[in-house]
Each structure stands twice: as C-alpha cells, then as structure tokens.
Amino acid sequence: MTTRHPDHTATGSQRRPAPRMGLGTWAYDRGEFVHAAEPRLPLSTQALHYGTGTFEGIRAYRSDRGSLQLFRVREHYERMLRACRVLRITDIPTEVEDLIAITVELIGRNNHDADVYIRPLAHKLALLPDTPPGVSLAGVSDGLSITTFGFPSYGIAKEARCGLSTWRRPPRDSLPTQHKITGGYVTSALASDQARAAGYDDALLLDGSGHVAEATTANVFAVAAGRVLTPPGTSDILPGITRDTLITLCRESGTEVLERELSPSDVFTADEVFLSSTGNGVVPVVGLAGRVIGNGAVGEVTRRLADLYDAVTRHADGAHPEWRLPVNVPEADGTPAPPHRQPAGSKA
Structure with missing residues (x-):
C-alpha cells in the first residue's frame, strides 16, 4: 500500500x-x-x-x-x-x-x-x-x-492492492448483512488475515453466486466507460452510508451510476476500482489478485469523487x-469548550 x-x-x-x-x-x-x-x-x-x-x-x-x-x-x-x-x-x-x-x-x-x-x-x-x-x-x-x-483523514492517502478471498460473504438468509452485527465480522477478519498473509492490503469477497459483494469492511465500486458500477443494496452487502453519499455525489455531478451485480471479470477489466467506508473514505484499488487495474494509478473518476467527498465532509458552507x-471544539489554550447538548426531539 x-x-x-x-x-x-x-x-x-x-x-x-x-x-x-x-x-x-x-x-x-x-x-x-x-x-x-x-x-x-x-x-x-x-x-x-x-x-x-x-x-x-x-x-x-x-x-x-x-x-x-x-x-x-x-x-x-x-x-x-x-x-x-x-x-x-x-x-x-x-x-x-x-x-x-x-x-x-x-x-x-x-x-x-x-x-x-x-x-x-x-x-x-x-x-x-x-x-x-x-x-x-x-x-x-x-x-x-x-x-x-x-x-x-487525508483524502486519498493510500492505494490498495486486493486479493480475491476464498471466504464468501454470508447471505441475507443466514445473517442480517444489511446491519453491522458484531458476530458477522468474523468472515471479514478471516478474509483480511488471508489477504495480508498473501501480501495484499485487503480482499474482495464474493457472494454465494460468485458475484463481487464487498471488501472486508468497505463497499466496492468499479468504473467502466465513464459509468460507476456497484452491487445493488438489495444484495448481500452492507448498504454503506459512505456508499450512499458517493452515489448521490456521482449523480449530482452528472456521472451515471448503475447498481447491478458485478462479476470478478467486471472488476478485472474495469478502468478504475475503488472502495468506500466511513473509516477510510475513498480508497483506490490499483491491483486485484496480482493483476493491474486500469493503468495502475488513481483514476480520474476516483480522484474527482474523493475531492467531492472531502468537500462535502469538510466545507462548513458546502x-x-x-x-x-x-x-464545539477545545479552545486554543487546551481548555475544553462547553459541550453542546442537543435536547431530545430537537432538530438541528
């Protein structure tokens, strides 16, 4: 990485x-x-x-x-x-x-x-x-x-190379994958451990049908012919809030988004691939299972979306x-600012 x-x-x-x-x-x-x-x-x-x-x-x-x-x-x-x-x-x-x-x-x-x-x-x-x-x-x-x-968070501060895990994403009829249930993350831990032991930064998990589901703790996007592709929210994925943010920013900026099943071949042959999560924001994937994605560098669509995400999270008037x-944040001398308490039921 x-x-x-x-x-x-x-x-x-x-x-x-x-x-x-x-x-x-x-x-x-x-x-x-x-x-x-x-x-x-x-x-x-x-x-x-x-x-x-x-x-x-x-x-x-x-x-x-x-x-x-x-x-x-x-x-x-x-x-x-x-x-x-x-x-x-x-x-x-x-x-x-x-x-x-x-x-x-x-x-x-x-x-x-x-x-x-x-x-x-x-x-x-x-x-x-x-x-x-x-x-x-x-x-x-x-x-x-x-x-x-x-x-x-530094915007795009890292590029990832991912493996294809042999561990499968659990189906919704075995685990409520649309929620962040603690016990379900054992699959993510196993896939992450397998990937790192093989020298990768992360792993993509397939679902029971062999389609790409998500990374160990992130949603997956591919870019092909200028369109952004991502597995649908009704599949065996966690419909991430960062994922939803990026889909919204894509559509508002004129980029077409298709929510559809992705095969491993779709990802291997994509022009760009990136991951999204609250912890890391937008992470470009420049390699998958030993193959180069696109030209092996951060793609134009990925970089533009990372900039849009940085703006919407950081700009007070964005x-x-x-x-x-x-x-409220602490004052310059280190004295804590008085905590702001939002009354129950109020709207900010």
Missing part, C-alpha cells in the same frame, strides 16, 4: 492542529461517562460469547472554519437502532437526538480538536433472572458504550448541510 502524507492545512493560512491520536480518555458506558481504559464488561457478557451486538463507525471532520462536524450522524444512529430491533436491544437510549447529545458531550470531554472516529456499540449483556443459560436474545439485559478515537452537525 502506498501512503502519502500531504500538507494538511486548512483553507487560507490557518493550519490544522496536530491531531490527537488514539483512544479518548473518556467513554460512555451504560448511562455514565467513565475512563475508557478501565475494563467494565464481565467475562460472561453475552455479546462477547455469541456475537449479539451491533456497532457503527461515525466520523467528525475538522472543517475549513476550524470546527468539528459530525457527518451523517443521524443516519448512522438510525441504522444502529434498526439493528437493535433485530437483536431485541431495547434498554438503551432509543432516540437519535439523545444518542447525538451523548456523542457530542463525549467529544467535548475528550478535547478532540481534529478528525475523530466514534464507535458506538450496543450489545446483549447478561442473562436476566429465570433465563436459562445458552444463546438467547429475549431475557438478556442490554448495554451501550461509545468510544472516540483521534483518527486523521453542499448538503443536512449531512453535517457542527460540534
């Missing part, structure tokens, strides 16, 4: 501060703010044993005005709450605005002043009285934790203001 470290300056003469990297000092866990490094989950936690949890990856980006902006945070929490209904997780805050308020307060407590990655995790916790041991959703208590990480929620 080729990595570049550009001069990540803000618009004009304002320089972005050096990002605070790693896990934030504070976390939210089961109704209170606690030290993130202190272990609190018992070894008998049901989700630990049976994979009965759901999580999200949410980003806050430092804008061209110096403020942090949560990006599509409502859509992320709406998706998590849908997964909670599947897993019978009910004893957590179930209003999106309450979850946003907790998240904003946590960012303030951790004094984040640059790009942040937020990880909420809702899970089954412990057997309730009179519930027999074993795998269960009913009769099990629930928990919610949220952690934050300093995690900078397109789609409904996707961005400003958050």
Whole structure:
C-alpha cells in the first residue's frame, strides 16, 4: 500500500492542529461517562460469547472554519437502532437526538480538536433472572458504550492492492448483512488475515453466486466507460452510508451510476476500482489478485469523487448541510469548550 502524507492545512493560512491520536480518555458506558481504559464488561457478557451486538463507525471532520462536524450522524444512529430491533436491544437510549447529545458531550470531554472516529456499540449483556443459560436474545439485559478515537483523514492517502478471498460473504438468509452485527465480522477478519498473509492490503469477497459483494469492511465500486458500477443494496452487502453519499455525489455531478451485480471479470477489466467506508473514505484499488487495474494509478473518476467527498465532509458552507452537525471544539489554550447538548426531539 502506498501512503502519502500531504500538507494538511486548512483553507487560507490557518493550519490544522496536530491531531490527537488514539483512544479518548473518556467513554460512555451504560448511562455514565467513565475512563475508557478501565475494563467494565464481565467475562460472561453475552455479546462477547455469541456475537449479539451491533456497532457503527461515525466520523467528525475538522472543517475549513476550524470546527468539528459530525457527518451523517443521524443516519448512522438510525441504522444502529434498526439493528437493535433485530437483536431485541431495547434498554438503551432509543432516540437519535439523545444518542447525538451523548456523542457530542463525549467529544467535548475528550478535547478532540481534529478528525475523530466514534464507535458506538450496543450489545446483549447478561442473562436476566429465570433465563436459562445458552444463546438467547429475549431475557438478556442490554448495554451501550461509545468510544472516540483521534483518527486523521487525508483524502486519498493510500492505494490498495486486493486479493480475491476464498471466504464468501454470508447471505441475507443466514445473517442480517444489511446491519453491522458484531458476530458477522468474523468472515471479514478471516478474509483480511488471508489477504495480508498473501501480501495484499485487503480482499474482495464474493457472494454465494460468485458475484463481487464487498471488501472486508468497505463497499466496492468499479468504473467502466465513464459509468460507476456497484452491487445493488438489495444484495448481500452492507448498504454503506459512505456508499450512499458517493452515489448521490456521482449523480449530482452528472456521472451515471448503475447498481447491478458485478462479476470478478467486471472488476478485472474495469478502468478504475475503488472502495468506500466511513473509516477510510475513498480508497483506490490499483491491483486485484496480482493483476493491474486500469493503468495502475488513481483514476480520474476516483480522484474527482474523493475531492467531492472531502468537500462535502469538510466545507462548513458546502453542499448538503443536512449531512453535517457542527460540534464545539477545545479552545486554543487546551481548555475544553462547553459541550453542546442537543435536547431530545430537537432538530438541528
């Protein structure tokens, strides 16, 4: 993987501060703010044993005005709450605005002043009285934790070479693939491990019919004859929020998008291939299973979409203001700005 470290300056003469990297000092866990490094989950936690949890990856980006902006945070929490209904997780805050308020307060407590990655995790916790041991959703208590990480984003900062995994993407009738269910990520871990052992950066997984589904933690796009192709949201993929953002930006900029099945040959012969995820944004794929994709460099469509994505996430006055929620950041001397709490039910 080729990595570049550009001069990540803000618009004009304002320089972005050096990002605070790693896990934030504070976390939210089961109704209170606690030290993130202190272990609190018992070894008998049901989700630990049976994979009965759901999580999200949410980003806050430092804008061209110096403020942090949560990006599509409502859509992320709406998706998590849908997964909670599947897993019978009910004893957590179930209003999106309450979850946003907790998240904003946590960012303030951790004094984040640059790009942040937020990880909420809702899970089954412990057997309730009179519930027999074993795998269960009913009769099990629930928990919610949220952690934050300093995690900078540099636009296109890396190019990936992928393998074709022998592990298959689970079908929807075996696993609710449209949700981020913790137990389902064992397939991603196996495929990622296989790819890295073979010298690749990531892997593409096929579905049960032999069509390209997605990468280990990202959606897949191909570019052919100027059109952008991606597997349909009704297939065995996670319909990613970043995926939806890029499809919208494509269509608004006049680029045709077709949601259809992709064969491995479609990907091998594409002019460009790229991945999309909340964690890494747009990642160009320049090689697949030892073959060069296109001319082996970042393609024109990929670069343009990466620029559009960077603009919509970072520009305070950019397109789609409904996707961005400003958050107070620490003052220049390191004193935390007062946390902004959004009342439940209010609209920003």
